[in-house]
Amino acid sequence: MKFKTLSVHAGQALDPQTGALTTPVYQSSTFSYFTAEEGRARFSGQNPGFIYSRFGNPTVTPLEQKLAALEGADEALVVASGMAAVSAIMYALVDSGQEVAFVDPLYGGTDAFLKQTLVRAGITVTRYGSDQELLDNISPNTRLVLFETVTNPNLKVIDPRKVVAAARKVGAITVCDNTFLTPYLMQPLALGVDLVMHSGTKYLGGHGDIIAGVVAGSHELMAKVRTVALKHIGSPIGPQEAYLLQRGLKTLPLRMAAHLENASQVAEFLSSHSGVKKVVYPGLAQHPGHQALKEVSRGFGGMVSIELEGGFARCAAFLDKLALFTQAVSLGDLESLACHPASTTHAAMSAEARQAAGVSDNLVRLSIGVEDAEDLIADLAQALA
Numbered sequence: 208m209k210f211k212t213l214s215v216h217a218g219q220a221l222d223p224q225t226g227a228l229t230t231p232v233y234q235s236s237t238f239s240y241f242t243a244e245e246g247r248a249r250f251s252g253q254n255p256g257f258i259y260s261r262f263g264n265p266t267v268t269p270l271e272q273k274l275a276a277l278e279g280a281d282e283a284l285v286v287a288s289g290m291a292a293v294s295a296i297m298y299a300l301v302d303s304g305q306e307v308a309f310v311d312p313l314y315g316g317t318d319a320f321l322k323q324t325l326v327r328a329g330i331t332v333t334r335y336g337s338d339q340e341l342l343d344n345i346s347p348n349t350r351l352v353l354f355e356t357v358t359n360p361n362l363k364v365i366d367p368r369k370v371v372a373a374a375r376k377v378g379a380i381t382v383c384d385n386t387f388l389t390p391y392l393m394q395p396l397a398l399g400v401d402l403v404m405h406s407g408t409k410y411l412g413g414h415g416d417i418i419a420g421v422v423a424g425s426h427e428l429m430a431k432v433r434t435v436a437l438k439h440i441g442s443p444i445g446p447q448e449a450y451l452l453q454r455g456l457k458t459l460p461l462r463m464a465a466h467l468e469n470a471s472q473v474a475e476f477l478s479s480h481s482g483v484k485k486v487v488y489p490g491l492a493q494h495p496g497h498q499a500l501k502e503v504s505r506g507f508g509g510m511v512s513i514e515l516e517g518g519f520a521r522c523a524a525f526l527d528k529l530a531l532f533t534q535a536v537s538l539g540d541l542e543s544l545a546c547h548p549a550s551t552t553h554a555a556m557s558a559e560a561r562q563a564a565g566v567s568d569n570l571v572r573l574s575i576g577v578e579d580a581e582d583l584i585a586d587l588a589q590a591l592a
């Protein structure tokens with residue numbers, strides 16, 4: 208079946224007791240196994256069945272099946288947040304003495320986790336400035352490579368095919384944070400990436416009402432990630448959030464189409480505006496990653512970044528004038544959002560690290576919502592004026 212059909216139907220079965228069309232919210236911490244013998248069989252893994260909601264929950268399992276279908280994965284795991292997904296992947300798959308490589312820039316929280324917390328486990332963290340730099344210089348000690356295909360917040364394109372080629376030279380595992388594109392636009396596993404992860408908080412949930420994380424890949428890797436994420440770190444998603452995430456996924460293709468259409472209209476308008484120094488949108492032909500992204504993705508995403516001359520003061524003046532765009536971090540909501548990454552999402556990085564990653568003080572990040580493009584453009588025009 209095709210993507211829109213899977214979005215609606217995958218992982219969803221009529222409730223056998225009531226015939227309920229949608230998956231019920233099983234708000235229960237524990238599940239009876241009724242007999243001691245059945246308890247023994249479930250704990251040993253001999254029998255399937257729910258035990259305790261930190262290990263698995265009947266609202267979460269169908270959601271994981273839907274996500275596995277959407278990613279083309281053996282298996283998917285849903286956890287409490289995108290950061291829970293990143294940390295579980297690292298602790299499950301990398302040992303002390305091994306090396307993690309990343310392509311700059313990453314989401315600010317991921318960057319901070321790698322440099323401040325993961326290194327304390329005796330894991331070396333190595334930065335590469337681009338996919339080409341990684342391909343030319345990857346260290347033979349690399350165990351895992353983490354990258355975002357469209358980077359946050361400056362919308363650089365990292366070609367997954369180059370990252371896979373680099374990792375294969377040294378036998379490293381590749382992990383793609385696909386939050387910005389979603390499986391509707393790009394399926395990293397089909398491009399040879401080993402694990403895909405998401406902040407489910409963003410486009411997958413899509414309504415700005417939950418925090419969630421997703422990891423998907425082969426049974427072999429996922430078994431390790433699942434055990435660490437749920438049993439050891441202890442970051443399950445709650446059933447209510449799981450319900451909202453599966454509901455959001457049903458409209459993912461519809462919402463993405465609307466985000467894409469609006470983003471391209473907004474990018475075109477901003478490109479023609481003399482008050483904007485630079486427009487960064489991979490859908491624009493002059494973007495250096497335009498062609499590569501076109502080859503691997505069904506579309507260019509719903510994020511548009513701009514540079515305004517004058518650093519924080521000028522960006523703040525612009526942001527404070529916006530009326531329809533909300534000043535907030537996060538992205539991928541129905542509502543359009545705007546933020547100044549250098550002073551918010553990427554403030555934990557040093558000024559030098561921000562400069563190296565291309566996160567300038569002039570940069571404003573726009574998450575284009577599903578409102579009418581004309582209204583968004585009118586708001587941007589009056590704020591720029």
Ligand SMILES: *Cc1c(COP(=O)(O)O)cnc(C)c1O
Pocket residue numbers: 288289290291314316317355359384386387405406407408409418419420
């Ligand atoms: C938001 C985000 C994360 C972190 O996800 P949370 O759900 O906030 O924990 C990771 N990667 C990217 C690209 C993000 O945008």
